[in-house]
Amino acid sequence: MTDPDALDSNYYDGLRELLSDDEITQLGIFLCFNAGYHTFFGTLKFYPMYSPDGRIVGQEESERLYGAAPASLHSMAAE
């Protein structure tokens, strides 16, 4: 995503040893559209709707809780 020109034919030849062209297309499209939408969503300043202790919180409180830095909520994922 940071340097699409680096993905040359040698890189794709390596991918083809592991994935079909249809799978490479699916993976590439997934990555590229996520890059576009993450950039857009990032400008909208979404904050998590749950506090670290699991309460539903509004955007203002969430901003106070999480601040400007992106935070992974992976550790709070349901088992």
Place this chain on the structure above:
Amino acid sequence: MTVIKPLDINDITDPELKELVEKCEALGVPGGEFPRIVARMPEQAKPLLRVMLLNFNEGNVDHRLKEIIRVQLARYSEEPYNSGLRSIKAKDMGLTEEIIDAGSGDYEDSEFFTESEKVALRYADQMFLDSSKVDKELYDELKKHYTEAQVMELGAFIALFHGAHIAMRSFGSSQ
């Protein structure tokens, strides 16, 4: 030549997808090559192409402005396939190459654009060049000229087509 070969139109067996691919080519954008590449994943290609056609050709933001932004983003990405495409609808609406070029250049001082169009062009180029500059002040400025629904339409359009440009740049293009 693309590293991922576009399917031949006759190899697309799903009639709904085939119709969508033909529509993409007939309208000029997103053209023929990109839809025939994503046709390799037919069940995902159908909603993807539908939303691209819907977001670009319909909605409540001037189609000509979206075409100027689309070319601006493709040129910033140095992506030849999408840079070379042109919307037939926008051309029929009077959009010229001179105005398209102005949108990719010093649009702030261009007489071709209204203040509202300049703000939209700024939104697109800052989203691409440095999204940290797409801040509350810029959204407040956008809201002076557009409804929130129109701002979201523009933002989704920029995100969608920027994604397509990165994809075609990485897959390569025959153009």
